[in-house]
Amino acid sequence: MAEFTGDSVVKVTDLVAGYLPGVNILNGCSIEARRGELIGIIGPNGAGKSTLLKAMFGLVKVHSGTVIVRGEDLTGLKANKLVSLGVGFVPQNNNVFSTLTIEENLQMGMYQRPKDFRERFDFVASLFPELAKRRAQRAGSLSGGERQMVAMGRALMMDPAVLLLDEPSAGLSPVKQDETFLRVHEINRAGVSVIMVEQNARRCLQICDRAYVLDQGRDAYTGTGRELMKDPKVIQLYLGTLADTA
Ligand SMILES: Nc1ncnc2c1ncn2[C@@H]1O[C@H](COP(=O)(O)OP(=O)(O)O)[C@@H](O)[C@H]1O
Ligand SMILES: [Mg+2]
Numbered sequence: 271m272a273e274f275t276g277d278s279v280v281k282v283t284d285l286v287a288g289y290l291p292g293v294n295i296l297n298g299c300s301i302e303a304r305r306g307e308l309i310g311i312i313g314p315n316g317a318g319k320s321t322l323l324k325a326m327f328g329l330v331k332v333h334s335g336t337v338i339v340r341g342e343d344l345t346g347l348k349a350n351k352l353v354s355l356g357v358g359f360v361p362q363n364n365n366v367f368s369t370l371t372i373e374e375n376l377q378m379g380m381y382q383r384p385k386d387f388r389e390r391f392d393f394v395a396s397l398f399p400e401l402a403k404r405r406a407q408r409a410g411s412l413s414g415g416e417r418q419m420v421a422m423g424r425a426l427m428m429d430p431a432v433l434l435l436d437e438p439s440a441g442l443s444p445v446k447q448d449e450t451f452l453r454v455h456e457i458n459r460a461g462v463s464v465i466m467v468e469q470n471a472r473r474c475l476q477i478c479d480r481a482y483v484l485d486q487g488r489d490a491y492t493g494t495g496r497e498l499m500k501d502p503k504v505i506q507l508y509l510g511t512l513a514d515t516a
Contacts, residue, residue, distance in 0.1 A: 281336075372407055430462060
């Protein structure tokens with residue numbers, strides 16, 4: 271077991287991973303989230319951002335490299351095991367059970383620890399009061415933004431040390447995007463480290479503590495959100511004209 275320095279919540283080192291034998295999508299990717307940090311992951315389409323989160327969550331085969339969570343090597347473990355060890359994941363699509371109610375969706379997040387339901391439900395309700403109010407409503411009848419909150423709430427039920435979010439603002443109206451970023455910020459302030467992949471690069475850099483730019487399966491640049499927003503290379507290659515209004 272690697273030594274736990276106390277500050278590192280997730281440390282991914284030189285990750286090589288892919289879907290097919292001999293075809294690597296991640297080509298030596300390294301990122302770290304320390305306690306309390308909100309980490310952004312940006313980069314062009316196809317850079318491997320979703321693959322990185324899936325590889326961290328045991329859903330894509332890791333060929334080499336390590337995923338260390340709170341000092342423990344969890345590389346290649348299955349998703350259900352990772353959930354019980356403090357890793358939460360909200361995939362980009364199909365992240366709620368539409369035929370189930372909000373409350374049942376949250377119960378699904380807790381199937382490994384049903385006894386703690388009440389306490390965790392209260393925590394999630396403090397972050398998403400509207401979910402608690404509408405707990406009996408079916409998730410399929412909710413808007414995209416509301417479903418995103420149910421998905422985040424479900425992942426938070428297991429009290430994760432780190433929450434992996436894949437493009438939480440995708441497909442939402444600008445107002446709902448802002449609300450989603452605000453919620454992510456609140457989740458982070460409640461003590462959960464967050465690693466958030468975002469297509470809305472500028473907004474992501476505005477709210478995160480640090481970020482990584484992924485390109486062709488590697489971490490090409492890293493820095494604080496503010497630094498990256500001002501970095502001419504990052505602007506030219508990844509932010510384009512969006513950066514002009516920052
Ligand atoms: N299920 C899959 N099977 C095979 N290749 C995939 C699969 N999902 C993604 N890929 C490939 O992996 C690469 C990176 O994809 P992805 O991680 O989704 O990028 P991003 O999230 O940065 O847009 C792309 O070339 C994509 O075609
Ligand atoms: Mg993606």
